[in-house]
Amino acid sequence: MAAPYSASSLENDSGDYAMETNSRFILENVSYAHGPNRAVDDISLRLEAGKFYGFVGPNGCGKTTLLDLLCGYRTPDQGRILLDGKKIGAYPRKELAKKIALAPQEFQLGLGFSVEEVVMMGRHPHIPRFASPSKEDWQEVDWAISCIGLQELRHKNSSDLSGGQKQRVIVARALAQKAETLLFDEATANLDIQYSLQIFNLARRHIKDGNNTVIAVLHDMNLAAAYCDEVLFLQEGRVHSFGPTARTMTAENIRQVFQVEARVGADLYQQPHQISLNYKRT
Numbered sequence: 717m718a719a720p721y722s723a724s725s726l727e728n729d730s731g732d733y734a735m736e737t738n739s740r741f742i743l744e745n746v747s748y749a750h751g752p753n754r755a756v757d758d759i760s761l762r763l764e765a766g767k768f769y770g771f772v773g774p775n776g777c778g779k780t781t782l783l784d785l786l787c788g789y790r791t792p793d794q795g796r797i798l799l800d801g802k803k804i805g806a807y808p809r810k811e812l813a814k815k816i817a818l819a820p821q822e823f824q825l826g827l828g829f830s831v832e833e834v835v836m837m838g839r840h841p842h843i844p845r846f847a848s849p850s851k852e853d854w855q856e857v858d859w860a861i862s863c864i865g866l867q868e869l870r871h872k873n874s875s876d877l878s879g880g881q882k883q884r885v886i887v888a889r890a891l892a893q894k895a896e897t898l899l900f901d902e903a904t905a906n907l908d909i910q911y912s913l914q915i916f917n918l919a920r921r922h923i924k925d926g927n928n929t930v931i932a933v934l935h936d937m938n939l940a941a942a943y944c945d946e947v948l949f950l951q952e953g954r955v956h957s958f959g960p961t962a963r964t965m966t967a968e969n970i971r972q973v974f975q976v977e978a979r980v981g982a983d984l985y986q987q988p989h990q991i992s993l994n995y996k997r998t
């Protein structure tokens with residue numbers, strides 16, 4: 717099991733932590749409860765720029781709550797979260813939205829909006845109050861729509877889309893936001909294999925220049941193994957194991973966290989850590 721990050725640091729008047737600016741996120745002893753239920757329990761982590769992280773774990777183990785804490789939708793009951801060396805709560809909402817884009821697990825597209833209008837919502841942090849979208853905003857919307865292959869649906873009412881099409885629109889909206897950090901909460905759960913691979917390939921391109929970060933909650937262990945640089949196994953709100961995929965994506969961790977028997981090995985395409993589950997019927 718990888719040692720969780722722990723650090724002591726000196727806060728200055730502006731809420732910055734000058735010693736820790738190399739990390740994208742630093743979580744120190746973060747806990748969060750929904751009422752009496754502690755969903756995230758004393759988590760300490762360091763997440764870097766230039767990496768693709770996968771968060772995996774059983775239903776209800778706290779993955780979505782952890783993402784909500786990382787994007788500032790929720791505030792820790794205990795502990796603290798730094799984003800680029802500054803307390804996440806110290807960012808004005810619009811600034812935060814320029815830094816972090818979330819493709820959520822549950823979403824409402826709103827009645828009557830076209831696909832193009834929903835994707836444009838991703839540009840809101842960049843558009844001054846009472847102003848109209850600029851040429852650049854439209855270029856980013858065009859780019860996101862074409863990345864996700866939504867050109868033919870562009871003018872369609874978003875309420876009339878299939879579940880998978882809606883999910884792709886939500887990913888396009890997050891891409892249009894042009895944030896350094898992309899958070900995907902089961903963003904490919906409703907997608908066919910072609911579109912799942914397309915989105916994870918886009919995510920890998922996003923981190924290529926070393927300045928961006930992707931954090932994806934996902935249930936497909938093979939996608940996690942194929943695309944993620946590092947994997948965090950969560951169990952009952954706590955870090956079970958965290959580190960490079962080669963070290964964490966093991967049959968033993970899968971057994972301990974999911975109570976499922978698995979084997980890990982190279983597949984026919986030589987992906988080094990593909991998982992075969994034991995489907996034996998009991």
Ligand SMILES: Nc1ncnc2c1ncn2[C@@H]1O[C@H](COP(=O)(O)OP(=O)(O)OP(=O)(O)O)[C@@H](O)[C@H]1O
Nearest residue numbers: 750751753755773774775776777778779780781782
């Ligand atoms: N809004 C809420 N109010 C009360 N309890 C909640 C709320 N949201 C989540 N929980 C509880 O917090 C725990 C963690 O939930 P969370 O959604 O973070 O899990 P998850 O790992 O994302 O699950 P899944 O894989 O099913 O999406 C669960 O026990 C859940 O029942």
